[in-house]
Each structure stands twice: as C-alpha cells, then as structure tokens.
Amino acid sequence: DAGITQSPRYKITETGRQVTLMCHQTWSHSYMFWYRQDLGHGLRLIYYSAAADITDKGEVPDGYVVSRSKTENFPLTLESATRSQTSVYFCASMGRAYEQYFGPGTRLTVT
Amino acid sequence: AQTVTQSQPEMSVQEAETVTLSCTYDTSESDYYLFWYKQPPSRQMILVIRQEAYKQQNATENRFSVNFQKAAKSFSLKISDSQLGDAAMYFCAYNFRNQFYFGTGTSLTVIP
Numbered sequence: 036d037a038g039i040t041q042s043p044r045y046k047i048t049e050t051g052r053q054v055t056l057m058c059h060q061t062w063s064h065s066y067m068f069w070y071r072q073d074l075g076h077g078l079r080l081i082y083y084s085a086a087a088d089i090t091d092k093g094e095v096p097d098g099y100v101v102s103r104s105k106t107e108n109f110p111l112t113l114e115s116a117t118r119s120q121t122s123v124y125f126c127a128s129m130g131r132a133y134e135q136y137f138g139p140g141t142r143l144t145v146t
Numbered sequence: 147a148q149t150v151t152q153s154q155p156e157m158s159v160q161e162a163e164t165v166t167l168s169c170t171y172d173t174s175e176s177d178y179y180l181f182w183y184k185q186p187p188s189r190q191m192i193l194v195i196r197q198e199a200y201k202q203q204n205a206t207e208n209r210f211s212v213n214f215q216k217a218a219k220s221f222s223l224k225i226s227d228s229q230l231g232d233a234a235m236y237f238c239a240y241n242f243r244n245q246f247y248f249g250t251g252t253s254l255t256v257i258p
Contacts, residue, residue, distance in 0.1 A: 066244055077150075077237060077248040085244070093245070125191065133179045133241055137191035 038062075041126050041138035048116050049146055056111045056141050058126030064136075066129035067109040068093075069101065071122040072140070078125065084109055116145045150240050152249035159228045160257050166213075167223045167252045169238030176200075179241040180214065182223045185251070186234040194236070197221065230256050 039060040048054045060067065065086050070078040070093075080093030082101040090101050098120060100112045113120055123142050127135040149172045159165035171180070182194040197205045197214050204212050209229075213222045225232055233256045238249040 068246070070248075075250060077250040078239075078246075079248075080246065083245065123189065127191075129244065132196065133244075134181060134193050134196055135191075135239075135246060136193070137183075140189050 039126060039128055039136055039138040041124075041141050043141060044139065045142050047144045047146060050117060051115050054113045054116055054143070056113075056124055056126075056143070058109045058111070058138060060107055060109075060126075060128045060136075062128060062130070062136075063106055064128035064130060065106070067103070068127045068129070068135065069099070069109070069111045070125045070127065071095065071120075072125060073122050081111065081124075113143075116143075118145050121145045150238055150247050150249040152236075152238055152252050154252045155250070156253045156255070158255040158257055159225070159232075161228055161230060163228055164224060164226045165228055165254065167225075167236050167238075167254070169221045169223070169249055171219050171221065171238070171240045171247075173219065173240065173242065175242050177242075180212075180221045181239040181241065182210070182212070182221075183237045183239060183248075184232075184234045185237065186231075191237075195223065225254075228256050230258065232256050 042057045068083045069081040079095045084090045084103045126138040151170045178199045180197045184192045195207045209226045211224045235251045237251045240247045
C-alpha cells in the first residue's frame, strides 16, 4: 500500500533494552522525521533526515539513534530504553508543498 | 528559537455552529509555512490546511479557513458548520527550513 507505515504499532520493553522502531514510506520523499508525542507537549522533533545518509538532531535527540541507508526507510533506535522514553512515536515524511504526512504512530511503553 | 502557542487547551462547539481555534507563533523569519493538523481518537495526524507566509490571502479548504495575521504572528483556524466528525485534537505547526514546531494542541468537542 502506498503511504507511510510504522512498525510495531505497540511495544512494551524493559528499562535498559535496545528497541528499534521502523518507518517506511513509498513516496520517495527526501525528508523524513521522527517525533514523540507526550501529554502537554504536543509533538517534539527527535531527528530528521534530508536524504539517505543525511540525518540531523531535532529538539529532543538524547537517547536516540537514527540511520537512513535507503530513502524509503528511517528507523529509530533507543539504545538503552528508559521510562522517560515511554511515549507515542510518529514518523513523517514531507511532500513538495512542505506538508508532512504522518504514519499511524507507535505506542512504546518502557517498564 | 521558534515557538508555537495554542492558548486554548479545550474548546467546545454546538453542531452546525462555527468555532475558531487560536494559534500564535514566534519567529524572526519572513518566509515560512503554517499548518493545522487534526488528530482524532484514532491517533492519525491529518493535514487540515496550510498557509504560505508570503501569501496574504487566507487559505480555505471547504469548511476550514484560516485568519493569518503575519504582523501579529497569529494563525487561527475557523471551522464552519461544525460536524461530529470534527471532534479531535487540533495542532498548529510552523515550518521553517524543513524543521517543524508544533503547539501543544486544542481539544475540540462537538456537542450534538
């Protein structure tokens, strides 16, 4: 299906474990983004990527790692999960009119 | 740093009535983009409307329109003929140089 997908949709992990959230888009958009959504904070940018092999930090990058070897994929890794990283994570890509298209989100719980 | 402020955490409107959601932003730039996104209970973020800062004309998409006041750095969303399906969180967003900043959202309730 065309669009932007995220997997898994729900994840429970333990403190200290590594976890990777996947994001895949079929539009060949150059720009992709990772956000976290927490109550009272709206969406906050974690990392973004302008193209394959080009990534940059956003507002809240600490504790996260990204890579982008292919245009269509933009995985987000929590190297050692902490309870403060419990959140809903959204991946997005940007279209030609500078609008963002969002994936369905991943709800991550760190116990 | 760019900031986006939505001062109304919650709003309600009677079905078929009109409601306006407020958004202000802080920037020293002159060319940027503004957006309103809707997030229903399904959690999916849906683009409602966009506005280029260099355009003076206010954007309109069916029942949704904006009041863009560049000098005041204000970008409000008007929803006309409100429908039950409009109930959602609404986020205002600012984009400059491909970085987006979001407000904290306004929860809209539509009363039948």
